[in-house]
Amino acid sequence: MGSVLVVLEVRGGKVRPASMEALGAARTAAELTGGGTVTALATDAAEVDASALGAAGADQVLVANTEQHSSDGAAATAARVAREIGAGAVFLTATIRGRDLLGRIAALLNTGFVPDCIELGAEGGKLHFVRPVFAGKALIRVRINGPVAVASFRPNFFRGAGRSATAAIQKTTAEPGKAVVTGLSGERKGRPDVAEATKIISGGRGMGGPENWHLIEAVADAVPGMATGASRAVVDAGWRPHEEQVGQTGKTVSPELYIAAGISGAIQHLAGMSTSKVIVAINKDKEAPIFQHATYGVVGDVHQVLPKLADELKKASSP
Amino acid sequence: MDVIVCVKRVPSTTTRVVIGGDRKSIDPTGVEFLLNPYDEFAVEEALKQRDAAGGGTVTAVSFGTAEAQKELRTVLAMGADAALLLQSAQAPLCDGATTARALADAIRGRKFDLLFFGKQAVDMDQHGVGPAVATLLGVPCISEVVHLEVKDGKVTAHREVEGAHEIVEAPLPCAVTAQKGLNEPRYATLKGIMAAKKKPLDVVDASVGEPLVEIVEMKMPPPRAAGKMVGEGPEAVPALVQLLKHEAKVL
Numbered sequence: 001m002g003s004v005l006v007v008l009e010v011r012g013g014k015v016r017p018a019s020m021e022a023l024g025a026a027r028t029a030a031e032l033t034g035g036g037t038v039t040a041l042a043t044d045a046a047e048v049d050a051s052a053l054g055a056a057g058a059d060q061v062l063v064a065n066t067e068q069h070s071s072d073g074a075a076a077t078a079a080r081v082a083r084e085i086g087a088g089a090v091f092l093t094a095t096i097r098g099r100d101l102l103g104r105i106a107a108l109l110n111t112g113f114v115p116d117c118i119e120l121g122a123e124g125g126k127l128h129f130v131r132p133v134f135a136g137k138a139l140i141r142v143r144i145n146g147p148v149a150v151a152s153f154r155p156n157f158f159r160g161a162g163r164s165a166t167a168a169i170q171k172t173t174a175e176p177g178k179a180v181v182t183g184l185s186g187e188r189k190g191r192p193d194v195a196e197a198t199k200i201i202s203g204g205r206g207m208g209g210p211e212n213w214h215l216i217e218a219v220a221d222a223v224p225g226m227a228t229g230a231s232r233a234v235v236d237a238g239w240r241p242h243e244e245q246v247g248q249t250g251k252t253v254s255p256e257l258y259i260a261a262g263i264s265g266a267i268q269h270l271a272g273m274s275t276s277k278v279i280v281a282i283n284k285d286k287e288a289p290i291f292q293h294a295t296y297g298v299v300g301d302v303h304q305v306l307p308k309l310a311d312e313l314k315k316a317s318s319p
Numbered sequence: 320m321d322v323i324v325c326v327k328r329v330p331s332t333t334t335r336v337v338i339g340g341d342r343k344s345i346d347p348t349g350v351e352f353l354l355n356p357y358d359e360f361a362v363e364e365a366l367k368q369r370d371a372a373g374g375g376t377v378t379a380v381s382f383g384t385a386e387a388q389k390e391l392r393t394v395l396a397m398g399a400d401a402a403l404l405l406q407s408a409q410a411p412l413c414d415g416a417t418t419a420r421a422l423a424d425a426i427r428g429r430k431f432d433l434l435f436f437g438k439q440a441v442d443m444d445q446h447g448v449g450p451a452v453a454t455l456l457g458v459p460c461i462s463e464v465v466h467l468e469v470k471d472g473k474v475t476a477h478r479e480v481e482g483a484h485e486i487v488e489a490p491l492p493c494a495v496t497a498q499k500g501l502n503e504p505r506y507a508t509l510k511g512i513m514a515a516k517k518k519p520l521d522v523v524d525a526s527v528g529e530p531l532v533e534i535v536e537m538k539m540p541p542p543r544a545a546g547k548m549v550g551e552g553p554e555a556v557p558a559l560v561q562l563l564k565h566e567a568k569v570l
Contacts, residue, residue: 011480071450071487072459096480100462103415103447107454112416112531115445128535133443137336138345141535146416179459179489185477186484193481199569223570242465242500243479248332248441249356249499257569268332274540278567280559286548293543295567296559300552308553312560316570 056160073177111146135271197227206262265290320372357437396507414532419451
């Protein structure tokens with residue numbers, strides 16, 4: 001197949017962790033198709049760690065010379081580098097940045113793209129990708145008929161290659177773009193975003209009202225790195241902001257731990273979180289559909305169960 | 320201000336998916352189809368921008384089956400001026416790159432200041448059609464937009480990223496993909512529905528040939544292992560935390 005290009009996710013001059021997983025997937029793809037090199041590309045200027053990127057799977061790292069992210073510029077840089085190195089595949093992270101670039105890079109390379117892969121394989125030397133559709137209600141296995149396989153990989157499904165290798169770092173030129181990022185606003189500090197967190201507690205209508213959200217916050221405070229999410233009903237009622245919504249018209253998440261508090265389990269919510277590794281359901285209605293999808297279920301009133309859960313989690317987290 | 324908005328007919332998000340006999344698509348029996356929810360935000364923004372500019376047209380374009388005329392009529396009833404259906408039996412499960420080619424071929428040569436899309440269609444969840452169409456047309460694209468200002472030939476948009484909003488600027492003509500939060504979509508009024516019947520809806524054949532991405536099979540996700548009811552009320556919590564720590568090992 002030749003070499004694989006991995007477009008690293010860079011924000012604020014730092015490489016985001018999901019990039020390491022895409023590098024691991026690239027290494028696997030290279031091996032499945034008869035060998036080849038893996039090139040990592042930072043389309044914006046970034047601090048890069050040659051040993052960490054090498055260990056994850058990169059043979060070489062190219063770092064572009066722009067501080068200001070432009071989506072069309074970054075896509076043009078990636079497509080140019082893909083042509084220069086004769087890439088047979090271009091891999092990205094299935095994150096907001098990756099989603100933004102995926103279709104553009106495929107369009108520039110005159111090929112097809114596959115978003116949000118959760119499995120990677122090969123048949124007859126050709127890569128196959130498995131990805132969820134209908135927000136995870138079904139899966140499709142696909143292959144790309146175009147000249148280059150452009151794909152993104154969902155966080156928490158792949159791992160860095162874990163090699164002992166150091167990547168060679170080189171500079172490259174960034175292509176200019178028309179749409180430019182001029183700044184950030186409303187930065188939410190303190191808690192990770194649901195789309196990136198490995199642990200999430202989400203509240204639903206069973207929480208009773210926005211004034212009870214401190215119960216959710218207390219549980220999240222008890223576990224380092226836990227994000228807070230919400231069901232669609234709660235977001236539509238204006239109790240919580242849309243960026244917290246988990247489900248088919250919100251964010252699709254796959255954390256290690258997902259706690260659903262006062263969420264009945266509407267099909268559109270289940271679609272967004274059913275690939276979580278461990279699901280805990282807390283609901284006073286023991287017939288709630290969420291229990292059929294839960295690893296562990298507790299029947300009870302969230303007003304009583306959540307404070308106790310916050311206490312016990314705090315105890316469990318402290319050494 | 321001339322605006323084009325691309326829309327898709329999709330199964331409702333309450334659909335229980337059943338795999339069809341071809342093992343490559345869903346069984347449409349009993350499935351309710353409607354306008355893609357994210358496209359409602361795109362249509363609303365298209366109408367708002369046309370009206371704010373004090374004139375111009377909104378044209379809705381869909382790559383879909385003959386049945387997608389219903390969704391295009393919905394967009395006309397909301398207030399769009401004209402609609403174009405690129406009719407293809409292959410459209411519903413077509414990959415994003417092939418869909419983007421069909422849309423870009425139809426839009427190329429038409430005059431527009433803004434080009435709107437929903438940020439994703441809730442059936443194939445590709446997120447890439449808007450950015451790909453814009454790339455094929457050579458215009459900038461800002462994706463997953465929650466706030467938009469258009470002034471002096473320039474677009475300033477806020478897009479949702481993990482943990483913040485990114486502020487992006489681009490010149491017109493520009494493409495935008497709409498995220499929930501951008502606006503509150505209007506409902507079609509009875510008057511709008513009546514008026515929509517007289518608005519132009521053109522149908523052209525859009526055969527796309529071999530798709531760029533081929534579906535080998537569609538399958539249901541593996542079932543989850545049966546869960547455990549830990550107990551009732553706060554008394555069950557210590558046991559739950561022990562299970563999370565020692566059995567599931569996620570703490």
